[in-house]
Amino acid sequence: MKKKVAVLLGGNSTERKISIASGYAILQSLIRSGINAYPFDTRDFPIMQLKQQQFNIAYIALHGKGGEDGSIQGILEYLNIPYTGSGIMASSISLDKKKTKLLWKSVGLPVLPDIYIEKKDLLKNSDAFLIKKSDKLEYPLLVKPNNQGSSIGITLVYFKDQLKNAIEIAFNYSNNILVEKFVKGKEYTVSILGEEILPSIQIITKNNFYDYSSKYELSSTKYLCPSGLNLKQEKKLKKIVKKAWSTLGCNGCGRIDVILDNNNKFWLLEINTIPGMTHRSLLPISANTIGISFDELVLKILNKTIILNS
Known part of the structure; x- marks a missing residue:
């Protein structure tokens, strides 16, 4: 039987607008790939309907509270519906900046005071x-x-x-x-796809840091991939990111933001367990540089969930 996929999007968080953009980009991609996929806005429909409507899998495109904090993951576990991304505990910790930093610090990773x-x-x-x-x-x-x-x-x-x-x-x-x-330096983001650490991206913004307007409103923000780091720096950064990812017990795909200060030291900033998935989002940009198209990326994320739960 062909699997029926619910793309969970929208929701009630302050990131609703971004979630809708990600969700519909994922939905259209899945449909292009011949997947039986439907949008499901968790603000407008009770999540319990997923079982009644015979969905077999949930593709989570919810950002922020109610999407990345473990709550939706808990409901899906209760409904016995497999879902993309990290589990309850890893999601809950990752959205909590302080708990994330405490865990990273406990294993000797570089975090700012x-x-x-x-x-x-x-x-x-x-x-x-x-x-x-x-x-x-x-x-x-x-x-x-x-x-x-x-x-x-x-x-x-x-x-x-x-x-x-x-x-x-x-x-x-x-x-x-x-x-x-606050540390002034060069900002980078590193995407993770399963066990693979993707090439880093350097973020260049006219603002003092990579804030909301730099992310979503300014056309002047530039993303460099390759990021301009030398091989030694890239290797060091990958090692830090891999440890940061596994320390929190994350799965699927995600993104970790770092800063390189003027003394050439990397500092971990934060983690994103459900990164944006529009064509101009950072995870797709990074995947594209190693030959993974947007549609392939969306399928890879979905297939990892199917394999984990088969």
Whole structure:
């Protein structure tokens, strides 16, 4: 019997718009490849309907909360429907920036110093206390929600008097936030496909860092693949990425962002377990440089799930 594939897209997260773009690109690709695939917007339809509608497999194109945090994975496990990407635990940890960094740090991987602030800290302490707490780090600082993707809610802070506002913005998106040392350097992203580490991409943006507008709004952002790293650096970066990926127990495909500082040291920034999948997304760009077309990539991700569950 021909498998019936549900492409899960949309949802309720702040990344809904991006998820819809990824989801429909995947859907059209699957249909081109002769797969019996249908869109399924988790905002508009109860996920329990997947079983009633006799779907055999779920292709997850949901970004952020409700897609990458382990919750949808938990429901699919309960329904006994195989799905693409990482499992419950790896997804849940990966969307939590602080937990991810703690695990990476525990195995000796390079992560930037940070301060973790919970919403309850705000109730117990004054703004002055939180600002003083952040003084342990050198400015400039990045203030970011702990469990958001697509650089949503992130502010780059150069001076102490900007910190209060940045903290308030981040708390609009998450109950916990990270205040992290900002390092100026070259930004790279490395995609993973199964066991394979794909070629790195250098991200060149006119903004101070690879923020939301650099990702989705500015046409001036450039992606270099090959990235310009020499063989030794590329090898070192692959080794770091492989260890970072396996430490979190991730599966399927994903992307890890890093920065190379002016002292030639790599720092891990964050991980994305359900990367964007439009034609201008970074995972397809990287796969394309080693001869994997968009349609082949989409099928490879699907087939890994079928093989794992056969």
